[in-house]
Amino acid sequence: MTAYQIWFYIIASMILGGALLAVTARKIFRAAIALLVSLIGIAALYYWMHYEFIAAVQTIVYVGGIVVLIIFSIFLTHNPGHTIEEPVSIREAFAFTGCFAGFAFVFSLLNRYSFEQTGDGLNHTMQVADVGRALLSTGSGSYLLPFEAVSLLLLAAMVGCIVIAIKIRTK
Amino acid sequence: MIDQVPLTHILFLSTALFFIGAYGFLTRRNMITMLMSVELILNSVNINLVAFNRYLHPNIDGVIFTLFIIAIAAAEAAVAIAIIISLYRKINSIDPEQADELKY
Numbered sequence: 724m725t726a727y728q729i730w731f732y733i734i735a736s737m738i739l740g741g742a743l744l745a746v747t748a749r750k751i752f753r754a755a756i757a758l759l760v761s762l763i764g765i766a767a768l769y770y771w772m773h774y775e776f777i778a779a780v781q782t783i784v785y786v787g788g789i790v791v792l793i794i795f796s797i798f799l800t801h802n803p804g805h806t807i808e809e810p811v812s813i814r815e816a817f818a819f820t821g822c823f824a825g826f827a828f829v830f831s832l833l834n835r836y837s838f839e840q841t842g843d844g845l846n847h848t849m850q851v852a853d854v855g856r857a858l859l860s861t862g863s864g865s866y867l868l869p870f871e872a873v874s875l876l877l878l879a880a881m882v883g884c885i886v887i888a889i890k891i892r893t894k
Numbered sequence: 895m896i897d898q899v900p901l902t903h904i905l906f907l908s909t910a911l912f913f914i915g916a917y918g919f920l921t922r923r924n925m926i927t928m929l930m931s932v933e934l935i936l937n938s939v940n941i942n943l944v945a946f947n948r949y950l951h952p953n954i955d956g957v958i959f960t961l962f963i964i965a966i967a968a969a970e971a972a973v974a975i976a977i978i979i980s981l982y983r984k985i986n987s988i989d990p991e992q993a994d995e996l997k998y
Contacts, residue, residue: 751926799979
């Protein structure tokens, strides 16, 4: 086993351990912190695959944005130390069976299929300038229209959030 | 180098993450933790896209798709939390089974 492989399995156990704690922890704040660990692990996985830009975006948007938003909303809606209700046991059994069967099915499919590598996929490097060029140019292989659509979506989401969550003061 | 870990191991990781997220979404009785499970599911899809981009497709399309998914997930989380807070003000609880005003 080389250092590269060992790093991958450390990162994978960090992601899966954090995710398991995030969906099973009985204290909601602990679940949020476990989600944070899992998301940092995913950023580390991107870094491990030499996509440093995506790793930075993941850290900024998920760890710095979404988890902080979730923790704020926990503090707005719960007492500290609140314990989450136990799941309904029959529903938990069905969910566990379904998820385990789905995982086994996909696992067996992946095991049977051999992925043929095309081109020099493993050695290519991604320049951040390429991402910028692809996002802001027209023509084939470029994404100007989806980029503008996403910016409109973010504006609409921002206005929508303010409209939904605002408290209208009555005299 | 990276080819010491086969692509299927990364896909096993993302599959496990997806079904952990699905399990959490089906069993939790709290809207904020359900939102966390949805974030896990979206992240497993992102891992798939980035891994395929690294191993099979020497281009940057997968990275750009991942960027769009991250942006849309941020918008989705913000709207969901606005709805949760507004619902909490109205019914003083964030259990999805108590939010049944539209039912009758």
